[in-house]
Amino acid sequence: MRNIHLYAIPTSQSLNSHPNRSSPSTISTPIHRPVLERASSSVSTTASTVPQITTGLPLWTRSDEYFPSSSAVSLPVSPESSVDVHDITIPSRGFQSDNNGYSAMPPVPTTELVEEESSARKKVCVAAALSSSSKTTNPSGPTIVSSPLPLPLESASDPIHTRRAVATSSSSFLRSGSKFMGTQQSGRSTYEVHVELKHVDMAESFICGYLHIQGLTEDHPTLTTYFEGQMIGPKYSFITRRRDWGASEKTDIAHWARFPSWRPLAKQAKRPDYCHVNFEQRDHIFMRWKECFLVPDHRVRDINGASFAGFYYICFNQLTGSISGLYFHQSSEKYQQLELSHVSDHGNYYSYEFR
């Protein structure tokens, strides 16, 4: 955030879409499958016995009494005879028709209940036909549901709902609840700044939190904004590629180059195909922080004398927890500096996990 009396254009833009999202297949995210592979190998011995059809009649001693068809049909079923299943002999214990001429066979499941109700006599007879012959459904036709829907009652305890979303961090400084304090230099003025991280998700290269700045305008002794950050890594490149943020490739390089820790990377990082892998295990994590709206009331769009239309280039030192930042906005004074250091917390880490 900056003082608008010094630098104009009070429009707010938000960090709402990510430059690389349109082509997820290009993201070189490593695939972690060790557990799974171990799993399949451990069960493969038992699995080899699974795909065998159980043969024999394990349960009913009296089965032949009610399954006369098993002896009435010649075996094995040849491909020709099996095509038309109507040829197969139907059990002959007088089940087909009763003395009223109705089929006593219960309607087969393909019969719609409505149909049964409307014209039972005809339908019941027709229903004796097996549905295998009705393979006339148009492949592109609509999916019409005729059978009851055996969907499970959705349970909150069902594993499919309880996939745990674990936010991860690689540094004690870079975690939800971490606090930083320091200053922002704008022209000849220095403002006190506090930053409080609210959510850190290394897997998504995402960070967000509050940025408090003091004394920026007379009306508001403290202004707080909610910001979101992109961590430079496989997901976000050093090149911003956001026209709406107003930073060109040249601007990007000029700002990154101001961080001494970036210089060793300079040569590679300028390459358009450079991927900053393993970013979470390096001493410095580079980010872009974009302020999105005011806290507590996000609906307040304009603050007289202040703007958060630009964004910060950030260099975060994982060893010391210190943060250096450079504010950028096309019409702002260049290279306004943010310098923050971590506020000691003695390992007082709260625990939360989005459900």
Added chain:
Amino acid sequence: MIAEDDLLPYLRSDDRHGQLGALRSLKNSVIGHSDQKASYLDRGVLDDLLAIIGTPQDGVKDPISDECRIQAGVVLGSFAYSDPEISSRLFTPATLSTLVKVLTQYSPPALLIASLRTLTALLTLRLTPSLVQQFPDLAKSLSELISHYSTACFANYARQDVQVLTNLCTLVPLISPSHSSTQSVSSELTGPLFDLVYGSLKGSQASGLVFDSKLKSTAILALAHVLTPTAAREIAAAGPKFTNPLLALLRAPDTATRLSAASLLTALYTSGKPEITSTSGVTRAPQITTLALTLVPTLMKLLDDTIAAPDHGRKCDPRILHTLAILCREGGDVTDRCVEAGLIKKIVSIIVQVAPNNHFAPGRIFETDGKLLSSSLLCLSALGLYNEDYRKAIIEAGALSVVVAVMNTANTPATREVKIAACHVLRTLSRSVRLLRTTMVESGVVCGIVDLLGDASAEEERPLLENVDNVGSEPEQMDDEPVHTTVTEVAAEEDEEEEDLEVRTAAMAAVCNLVLDFSPLRKPILDKGILPLVVSGARSRYTPLRLNSTWALKHMVFGDDMETKACVMSHLGFPLIIKLCDDKEIQVQEQALDFLRNLTARSETYIDMLFDNVGVDEVFHLVDCKLSLRPVPPIDESEQELLSTQPYYTKVIIAAAYIVVHIAAGYDRHRETVIAHEAVLRKIVQLMRHENYEVRLACVWTLINLTWVEEPNRAPDDVASAGQIHTVSPAGGQSSEQVQQEQSVSSFAELYFADIYRRRAMTLVRLGAREQLEYLKQDPVLDVREKTKTAIYQMDSLVGRSPLSAEDEQDIEAGLSRGVEDAGDAMQIDSELHA
């Protein structure tokens, strides 16, 4: 032919021939005539039919009797497949038990078919998760029937066998509509269903036997339904000979087969993947296999076809969306593809079709479209699980207003599932700090969600956990005749209650996110008086609700808001939270310990309160137990089960370790309590070699805090109390003498504390902490290495840089034990140490 008025006496007579004639006449008169059905039901025909169907079989061949049973079964089926007003009258315990008896005893195939259809109709009308508990033999009987008829079918493919099998497979998902009931039938049914599916796939390829596509698809869906993660992995391991024919079915001509194949493949490749955590601690959404990606086009095509149909989305098969939901829950590329294919907008268009203008009248709309609505919402919730952009897209598509409208709809059995699904959407949308701070504030979800948590008093009356298991074990209260009715009625009530509990559980899951400290909804929700409801949830005997409630409590004490912490503690009290720390379910333990971790973070007040209410030794005993927690290997389950619970055990250890970190970050007297409990310290030192970096980090933090040298002004109460032991506090004016005395007190205190600090460090060295730290210098995780440096620096500057011999250590110990009173001695030791 018999006159209709005279039918009933014939039905009740012992004359089988007369009975048979009467049944046939009855069948002719009722089929297609709802008024006739209602009239016969009024005259008690149901009992007659059930009596005939349930005629005891004495082993003697009696074709007439069998024919009567069949006819009675068909008539009953006709009643079942009619208006809901009529079919619901059939839903009695006696009907269910008679029909189940047909399945569990041996019965003619025609009777089987009729009974299966009737059961299917009744269970579709009213889901009954407790059915498998009421009839423990049911799953086994179904399993045997499937085996038997599969064998018959593979042998000669008779029409009736196919019908029986199809009906059996249709029934399978209906007898296990909830997660717990599915688990209970899975072991019985997976084998026979797999054999049937595998046989049908093989049959259609190899032998040329063309299986009825209806049978094939219902069998595949049934298998997909009962599949447990373990079974899924075993089957997936069977490899291409099973999956290739299934993949081929994705191009089958009929939609039901394509859908069933996609559904089974989804179940096979998404079931129970354990959370995967790399050594660096970065957890990524499990990567979906390329195979799963091939399912997306199939399912999207099925969905597009239904949306393009003249009837629009209303006839869309909910199973398409349900399967997509399961797929999308995996995150990653699959979700991306689905979103790129416009899934979010398509789902919202279906919802608009079903309920225009968010009009969710709790009447007919819900009866018919509840499944479709709930599947649609579940799919949305799956899409929003991981990606902030997708959450935003879901909100922009207008889903939040749908959720709010659903939550505010009157509570009926038919709306329950939709409400549960709406809660899941709310839950995933509120996984975003940004959305919590913006869209959620204006959405009006607060009233809806609090209302869904319902009336807490209802359940509070019930006994907790242990006693529930004993409900069935008091036979002396039950007479022979009404036993079945009583048990069934109790079970039906339990079903109702379980569904209500499911709603509360889902709502509580959303509450977990809404009460986080950065959520502007935290205060309005607390002001609505939610705390008693959450505390009551934490007492629930229903584990998922207990888990979510404990989770919500943990989030309420997350952050530095002391007012909320005080408010929570005023409702909760320590006994319950300590009880939850020893819960049967490991994840509840984790949340309860995390609650204590959050409570004690940055708050000496609550450390004291914990000690005062629970007792210092008890707290450390609890922590000690949790630090030593190891998963108990299950007796009859595979290694997989162990792997899937392993992360939770680790999380419990982390939570317990951070309680120690937080206590050690309190005042000096708090650090003293940690040092005094060597058993815990020993565990901490051992855990420095734990495979999880968070555990190692917590251990190192403990050491850092225990070797922390307090700045003189930080803890005035400690310094003062130390001074008071040995001197009388100066009172009155500020004479030079008094100033001098104060200075001496302060220098005494410094020495006193220097001793304490050194002694602490020595204790840690003696327990092996220093060696472990040396090892952690090489830790693969940067953060652990960095904190290790700090710990080593602090420890070494307290005990002296050179490694100490055992003799030195003894000397120092001896010196320290008498040195508290004599500051001079301590100084001597100090100089010795630095010599």
